[in-house]
Amino acid sequence: MPAQPLAGAVSIATLTDTVSEFIDEQGLGAVDTVGSSMGARMVLELARRGRGGNTVALDPSGFWNNAELRFFSVSLRVSIALIRALRPALGALTANPVTRTALLAQFSARPWALSQDVVLRELRSYLAAPSFDAALHSLVHGPGSKGHLPGPRQAGS
Numbered sequence: 001m002p003a004q005p006l007a008g009a010v011s012i013a014t015l016t017d018t019v020s021e022f023i024d025e026q027g028l029g030a031v032d033t034v035g036s037s038m039g040a041r042m043v044l045e046l047a048r049r050g051r052g053g054n055t056v057a058l059d060p061s062g063f064w065n066n067a068e069l070r071f072f073s074v075s076l077r078v079s080i081a082l083i084r085a086l087r088p089a090l091g092a093l094t095a096n097p098v099t100r101t102a103l104l105a106q107f108s109a110r111p112w113a114l115s116q117d118v119v120l121r122e123l124r125s126y127l128a129a130p131s132f133d134a135a136l137h138s139l140v141h142g143p144g145s146k147g148h149l150p151g152p153r154q155a156g157s
Contacts, residue, residue, distance in 0.1 A: 010134035011142050012038070012062070016045040023051065037061050038135070041145060062145035073140045079106040080132065083123050094120045 008014055019042060023031055030053040033043040040060035047055040064072060083103060086093060093099040097112040100119045104111035111119065126132055 005130040005134075009138075010131045011138045012041055012045060015135070016042045016049075020046060020049070020051055032056075034058075035060070038139065044145065060145065061139055064144075069140065073136075075106050076136060079103075080126060080136075083126060087127060090120060090123055094123070 006014060006018055015038075023029070023046075032053040032055070033046055034056040035041070035043040036058040038061050040057035041062045043052070043055050044057045044060055046052045061072075083090070086103075090103075093103060094116045100114060100116070101112045103123060104114070104119055107122070108114060129135075
């Protein structure tokens with residue numbers, strides 16, 4: 001079954017709202033959260049809102065200067081355009097560590113070390129994501145990361 005886009009605007013705030021609703025629906029309360037890149041930004045937003053338990057954010061998006069933001073935008077758009085253009089050949093291309101590296105260089109620190117199955121599944125998930133372009137647009141043109149909410153800080157923060 002193909003993924004269905006979320007209702008409303010695609011933004012870090014609405015994606016984080018959806019994760020927050022899931023935590024509530026599942027009765028997870030102060031669940032620990034971990035995210036990388038956009039997911040890291042979302043778990044930081046959950047923590048900023050006082051949701052969840054311990055938070056691990058690996059390379060969170062949204063803390064860029066203007067030059068870094070331009071590079072991110074252009075390089076990611078080129079990467080996803082390449083992946084879309086090569087869709088029919090992805091099975092063969094992901095079999096080789098060199099081409100895996102070329103295809104996933106924007107998304108992974110060590111793409112050559114990843115298995116073909118992991119890379120192929122990841123690339124196909126980008127292609128199948130109904131809101132990929134809207135999420136990218138939100139990351140590039142939406143508000144940056146926010147700081148801690150005012151109020152008493154908890155121990156360890």
